[in-house]
Amino acid sequence: MTDIPKNHPRYESLMAREKIVSGVERGLTSRQGLTAQGRGEAFDYLLGEKTIPSAYHAETVAVCLLLLAEKPVISVNGNAAALVPKELVKLAELTGSVLEVNLFHRTPERVSKIVAELKKYGASCVLGENAEPLLNLDHERAKVERNGIFSADVVFVPLEDGDRCKALAEMEKLVVTVDLNPLSRTAQTAHVSIVDNLTRAIQNMIDLVPDLVLLSESELWDFVEQYDNKMILADALEEMKEHLTEKQNELMGIESPKEPTPEEIEEMEKRAEKRKNLMMRGADLMME
Amino acid sequence: MTDIPKNHPRYESLMAREKIVSGVERGLTSRQGLTAQGRGEAFDYLLGEKTIPSAYHAETVAVCLLLLAEKPVISVNGNAAALVPKELVKLAELTGSVLEVNLFHRTPERVSKIVAELKKYGASCVLGENAEPLLNLDHERAKVERNGIFSADVVFVPLEDGDRCKALAEMEKLVVTVDLNPLSRTAQTAHVSIVDNLTRAIQNMIDLVPDLVLLSESELWDFVEQYDNKMILADALEEMKEHLTEKQNELMGIESPKEPTPEEIEEMEKRAEKRKNLMMRGADLMME
Numbered sequence: 001m002t003d004i005p006k007n008h009p010r011y012e013s014l015m016a017r018e019k020i021v022s023g024v025e026r027g028l029t030s031r032q033g034l035t036a037q038g039r040g041e042a043f044d045y046l047l048g049e050k051t052i053p054s055a056y057h058a059e060t061v062a063v064c065l066l067l068l069a070e071k072p073v074i075s076v077n078g079n080a081a082a083l084v085p086k087e088l089v090k091l092a093e094l095t096g097s098v099l100e101v102n103l104f105h106r107t108p109e110r111v112s113k114i115v116a117e118l119k120k121y122g123a124s125c126v127l128g129e130n131a132e133p134l135l136n137l138d139h140e141r142a143k144v145e146r147n148g149i150f151s152a153d154v155v156f157v158p159l160e161d162g163d164r165c166k167a168l169a170e171m172e173k174l175v176v177t178v179d180l181n182p183l184s185r186t187a188q189t190a191h192v193s194i195v196d197n198l199t200r201a202i203q204n205m206i207d208l209v210p211d212l213v214l215l216s217e218s219e220l221w222d223f224v225e226q227y228d229n230k231m232i233l234a235d236a237l238e239e240m241k242e243h244l245t246e247k248q249n250e251l252m253g254i255e256s257p258k259e260p261t262p263e264e265i266e267e268m269e270k271r272a273e274k275r276k277n278l279m280m281r282g283a284d285l286m287m288e
Numbered sequence: 289m290t291d292i293p294k295n296h297p298r299y300e301s302l303m304a305r306e307k308i309v310s311g312v313e314r315g316l317t318s319r320q321g322l323t324a325q326g327r328g329e330a331f332d333y334l335l336g337e338k339t340i341p342s343a344y345h346a347e348t349v350a351v352c353l354l355l356l357a358e359k360p361v362i363s364v365n366g367n368a369a370a371l372v373p374k375e376l377v378k379l380a381e382l383t384g385s386v387l388e389v390n391l392f393h394r395t396p397e398r399v400s401k402i403v404a405e406l407k408k409y410g411a412s413c414v415l416g417e418n419a420e421p422l423l424n425l426d427h428e429r430a431k432v433e434r435n436g437i438f439s440a441d442v443v444f445v446p447l448e449d450g451d452r453c454k455a456l457a458e459m460e461k462l463v464v465t466v467d468l469n470p471l472s473r474t475a476q477t478a479h480v481s482i483v484d485n486l487t488r489a490i491q492n493m494i495d496l497v498p499d500l501v502l503l504s505e506s507e508l509w510d511f512v513e514q515y516d517n518k519m520i521l522a523d524a525l526e527e528m529k530e531h532l533t534e535k536q537n538e539l540m541g542i543e544s545p546k547e548p549t550p551e552e553i554e555e556m557e558k559r560a561e562k563r564k565n566l567m568m569r570g571a572d573l574m575m576e
Contacts, residue, residue: 017320017323020323021319021320024319031309031312031319031322032305032309032322034319034322034323034326035305035308035322035323035325035326035329036326037323037326038322038323038324038325038326038327038328038329038330039326039327039329039330040326040330041323041326041327041330042326042327042328042329042330042331042469043330045469045471181330181333183333183535188539230539230540233539234536234539234540237532237533237535237536237539238536240532241529241532241533241536244525244528244529244532245525245529247471247525248522248525248526248529251476251518251521251522251525252518252522261549261551261552263549
């Protein structure tokens with residue numbers, strides 16, 4: 001890997017890119033995975049490369065669903081395997097989830113390499129090598145394991161393709177994804193769309209488990225029932241717009257944004273109220 | 289190349305991606321070029337995958353500068369060579385510019401392959417194989433040809449790295465770039481930053497030549513003098529924000545945006561006026 005100084009302002013982002021390049025070199029990640037990483041970088045930049053509050057909320061609900069599920073499955077693709085193999089194994093262990101390798105550009109070699117990579121990090125069982133064409137999609141894209149994703153009640157499919165996410169959501173499953181583009185078909189068809197960098201998202205989810213695992217089922221369901229995915233996506237778009245406005249002001253040498261109009265203040269208050277309601281439970285939990 | 293149906297809603301974008309993958313396979317493009325393409329895709333998506341009026345204006349000024357220059361040079365990197373080799377040769381021919389292969393991840397093999405690729409499309413002379421470390425940068429990044437980019441008065445460097453764009457702008461050169469990220473250091477340090485997809489930008493520039501070539505030098509200079517790069521960048525950010533708002537409204541099921549406030553109307557009129565001034569000459573020209 002290229003040597004990147006730890007104090008580089010974009011260290012995390014550059015390290016992630018290097019991990020994907022290394023994933024391609026090791027045969028874990030497809031070349032198309034590099035393009036996907038680039039798209040992610042652009043959207044993450046627009047979010048200020050941080051976990052926004054609404055994404056943290058989605059991450060909380062995602063963990064609740066994994067804990068509530070009868071048969072939770074975590075899907076692992078080539079980019080996820082290159083970026084966060086250790087964390088995926090850890091999250092599966094903490095939430096009692098099954099790991100399944102699930103590739104868009106599927107080859108038996110890549111599946112086996114990713115299975116081996118996850119086992120290297122301590123996974124005892126990884127599905128994916130016995131996948132059958134069970135989804136309502138063309139042959140290669142349709143492959144999942146009968147005892148894995150096919151029969152799951154909750155699937156966590158970070159960085160998933162739009163068509164495949166839709167096919168899963170149309171089955172009787174709750175679909176959780178991680179996608180930095182709130183406008184992607186994946187983000188728009190999943191039930192819980194985490195608009196965050198996968199590396200940050202998965203670490204947040206791991207950190208959330210010890211607190212959430214103490215709650216009762218009905219308390220976990222409260223989180224899920226309060227959740228509104230459309231609002232979470234709209235909030236991510238709002239954050240991106242705010243970031244663009246900030247940058248625009250910097251560019252034009254405007255020190256502070258103009259005074260908001262009464263309508264804008266009302267709008268801001270409405271948003272703050274909505275956010276407060278959504279975050280309240282999460283915040284309470286974090287304060288304990 | 290993967291077979292993509294022509295009626296696919298994102299045909300152009302997918303074809304461009306395939307061209308970059310093919311460029312990597314043929315040794316023209318670096319792997320990092322795939323990530324860069326992905327970043328571009330994200331920003332292009334935010335622009336609605338179309339040439340916005342301010343970008344068209346920047347393209348007009350770019351062609352004026354190439355026509356006015358004593359020694360215009362068009363720099364070609366691995367992504368540009370994969371995406372628009374024929375068009376680069378055509379633009380060089382129409383504007384009397386010199387072509388120079390100029391790589392961030394430079395290897396002699398890649399330089400030679402790109403030289404050969406451009407010659408395949410009819411270029412009679414392509415510089416780059418005799419580059420020396422002449423820029424104020426570390427050794428490999430500093431390489432340009434003494435009779436090419438080093439002595440140019442106008443350089444067209446689409447998809448350039450931030451440091452290298454800055455090094456060129458600090459020399460006595462007018463620097464024109466194409467960059468879909470209006471916030472990149474490249475876009476912010478070049479004199480003319482075309483915020484557009486390279487494939488669209490280069491075609492627009494080729495189409496502009498026959499009209500602009502008929503103008504006098506002083507008419508061409510008028511275009512250049514009226515040009516404000518900061519305004520062009522701010523306008524691109526504005527377009528992205530408008531696009532995000534549109535998508536946000538779609539998501540939330542809001543049919544039409546709320547009535548603008550008087551302040552917003554005033555702001556919109558100011559922007560329209562500024563745009564009108566800038567576009568007037570271009571529009572006149574197009575109507576002829």
